[in-house]
Amino acid sequence: MREEPVLISEWSTSGENNLEIETDYYDSGSVVTTYTYTQNDNEFTVFLSDTDEENDLTVFWDDEAMTGYLQIGSDSSNRSCWDSNFEDVACASVGY
Numbered sequence: 402m403r404e405e406p407v408l409i410s411e412w413s414t415s416g417e418n419n420l421e422i423e424t425d426y427y428d429s430g431s432v433v434t435t436y437t438y439t440q441n442d443n444e445f446t447v448f449l450s451d452t453d454e455e456n457d458l459t460v461f462w463d464d465e466a467m468t469g470y471l472q473i474g475s476d477s478s479n480r481s482c483w484d485s486n487f488e489d490v491a492c493a494s495v496g497y
Contacts, residue, residue, distance in 0.1 A: 405430050418442045461497075468495040 410424040419441055426434040435450040443465040449458040455474050462469030467485035470492060482492040 466495075468497075470495075470497045 405427065407427055408424055409427070410422060412420065412422040414420045420439070422438045424436045425432045426436070433452055435448075437446070437448040437450070439446045439448075444463050445461070447460045451457060457474055459472040460469065461472075467487070468483060470480045470482040472480045480492050480497060482490055482495050482497050484490045484495055
């Protein structure tokens with residue numbers, strides 16, 4: 402029986418508040434999903450990439466401004482944003 406990895410993670414850092422972790426999920430030897438977590442000072446992003454870009458998922462938040470968004474797919478018009486009260490708002494009102 403040949404062993405194959407299910408998850409492979411790589412990470413890099415460039416200072417105390419800058420980090421990226423990328424994890425590939427494998428099925429039958431092929432990457433089917435990639436999970437990327439990024440911290441850039443006070444801004445954080447979680448990105449799930451599927452083989453079908455329509456199902457990509459991005460969650461972004463700024464822990465100082467307490468704002469962020471959820472985006473489905475690669476089209477930024479598919480964003481749902483929140484303000485510092487964690488209420489749904491128009492993305493333009495919080496700069497996204």
